[in-house]
Amino acid sequence: TRLVLRNDTTANWTLHDPILLKGEIGVEFLESGKARIKIGDSVKKWSELDYFGGEAEQVSLSADGT
Secondary structure, three states: OOOOOOOEHHHHHHHHHEOOOOOOOOEEEOOOOEEEEOOOOOOOOOHOOEEOOOOOOOEEOOOOOO
């Protein structure tokens, strides 16, 4: 079984600015290849949510997503 979290580029998250469901995780892939995460609350738009772990927190992912 595979679980894929909602994910997109910085540009697309900014363009669409969705409201994530309460507890829904959104992964933002940066141009650097690193990723940042936000967790929805069913109220705030993407742009209004804080990054999980703070602004400086970034995670490196390999090319195959692992």
